[in-house]
Amino acid sequence: METERSAPADSNRARIITAAARLLAENGREAVSTRAVSTAAGVQAPTIYRLFGDKQGLLDAVAAHGFAAYLREKTDLPPSGDPVEDLRAGWNLHIGFGLANPALYALMYGEPRPDATPPAALAAAAVLAAHIKRIAEVGRLRIDEARAAQLVHAVGGGTVLTLLATPEDRRDLTLSDLAREAVIAAIVTDAPAxxxxxxxxxxxxxxxxxxxxxxxxxxxxxxxxxxxxxxxxx
CATH class of the missing domain: 4.10.860 (DNA Excision Repair, Uvrb; Chain A)
Incomplete structure (x- = not known):
């Protein structure tokens, strides 16, 4: 394609990710085939392999791009004076992100890969670790930071997946509030001590x-x- 030949690699990469993200959001992971993405992006299939390695590489790039955009839009806020309230806000944003982006969330968390964690999941883990560290720094953390982060991640992820598995008109969003407060009670002391x-x-x-x-x-x-x-x- 003449347009593809003249376009720089960064331009092709952005067009491919945008096309793949649209297909993912509209029709789920199965819709993100090499043929469909190359057609939607106006590039040849070999360009996708050259830029992303394989389909999994493309999916990881889509997840990282989508989550980075979400972070810029929703969480570019300075910490408040109460790190526990910041953790609550972060939990609510995470749940909202998962419910608003089910296919993207499934890419990040639906198929655990201990040997190759998706970049988007690593970025989310870093945000969570920062919340936990601030709680520890003011003397309110009951357990070690790594275990606290794992507990918040496990319960938060389970909450999102449970809600996504429930028909939208039957979802009880108070489940998220109950799970959040149970986790906070398990890892946080009532007051600095x-x-x-x-x-x-x-x-x-x-x-x-x-x-x-x-x-x-x-x-x-x-x-x-x-x-x-x-x-x-x-």
Missing amino acids: PAAPGPAGAAVALRAVLPQTSVMSANERSLLTEWLDRIARG
Whole structure:
């Protein structure tokens, strides 16, 4: 195609992702075939393989693009003075994102790949980890950061998938509120308090503020972080 030959790679990439995202949103994952995307984007099929490697690479790029756009639109806000309220807001945004973008959400979370986590899911995990860290820094986290993030992720993802599996006219959105508050009760103390007695509580508190110190090398910091995580987990 003459248009394709003259278009730079970035232009072709953007057109392909836009076309694939539209097909995904309108008709689900099965609609995102190489033939359909190449036709919709006005490119040859080999261009898709050259830019994305394979269909999974294209789907990962679509998920990353969609989630990045969502983050720019919905979460470009400075933290408030209450990190627990920020976690609540983040939970609500996550649930809303999943319900508004079921096919995209399924790309990110519907088929776990421990050896190759989709970039969009990694971005979401980083946002969640930042929320959890702020709670730990003010002394309100009951358990270690990694375990708290895993619990929020597990329950939040399960909530979205449960609601998506329910016909829209029968969805009870209070399920999300109940799940959110149950998770917060499990990981957050009622008010700022000294670290829990014993080595586990001290490890959680020190782990939260460790990035603020500059007296260790990167290797030393990594090793100490590993030790503190092990102590916090008991």
